[in-house]
């Protein structure tokens with residue numbers, strides 16, 4: 054029986070060496086040291102021993118049990134360390150790897166340029182005034198000195214929403230100018246005898262029932278400026294626009310004011326800037342003229358001032374209007390205005 058115990062000890066120690074995981078260890082423990090384990094089984098035969106042999110075998114059995122317990126504890130610690138090391142290795146994070154950049158959205162190029170324009174005029178004291186896209190004929194045309202059947206209506210073909218018998222149709226505004234009337238009336242109502250000066254920008258979408266081409270779309274943005282006060286002259290208009298263009302396109306830009314016609318301004322002018330591509334020599338971009346047309350402007354027509362609640366004997370003002378898409382096209386050399394609302398990421402991601 055003593056031999057049996059020695060053999061068991063050898064077997065158990067060798068088996069313990071092979072235990073790699075905590076599961077192996079648990080199995081080993083119940084195989085050798087458990088209640089129904091091999092050691093217990095051997096000891097169950099103690100009853101057959103002589104009284105002299107019994108204490109000797111008992112002591113031996115206790116020694117072996119202690120040896121195995123201690124070997125188990127050591128092995129268990131080694132396995133625990135190995136498992137921890139493996140776990141840490143598997144979970145390792147390489148903090149030197151570059152991060153994954155979350156995809157970021159961006160502002161539409163027109164919005165970017167619109168904000169740039171608004172920022173420049175904000176520095177000159179112009180505030181943004183929001184106005185509606187669905188308008189009455191009255192505001193889009195009549196109050197701007199364009200009576201029914203006036204030939205100037207041909208300049209801006211209109212999307213009508215509702216025809217009305219009294220010639221006050223509901224329509225999509227064809228320009229941002231009706232905002233002039235809304236703004237003037239709101240300002241004038243604050244103090245009808247002495248309306249306050251006005252310095253506002255009117256940005257927004259406008260709609261025209263026209264052929265879609267690389268140069269004209271049926272919906273596009275405009276931004277319009279309006280300044281009203283005492284002693285405002287054409288020189289103020291020219292100086293303001295010159296300052297604006299040089300801030301947006303560079304200090305070396307030259308401007309040309311060409312006489313033009315708008316029903317709501319008198320006199321009216323078209324503003325040209327020397328060509329960005331050829332500097333005035335004449336090229337494809339400027340169609341050989343050396344000039345690029347960038348906006349319309351003029352002194353607010355006395356009739357329009359009166360319609361807005363401002364006495365044209367005491368007040369003067371100027372207005373100007375431009376298309377940010379056109380400005381953006383010139384700034385970035387974009388050839389086709391239809392890119393702006395096609396939502397093609399290959400186009401939009403370039404800005």
Ligand code: PHE
Nearest residue numbers: 228230349350351372373374
């Ligand atoms: N409303 C004009 C247009 O759409 C532009 C303009 C605005 C001209 C203000 C003069 C003054 O063509």
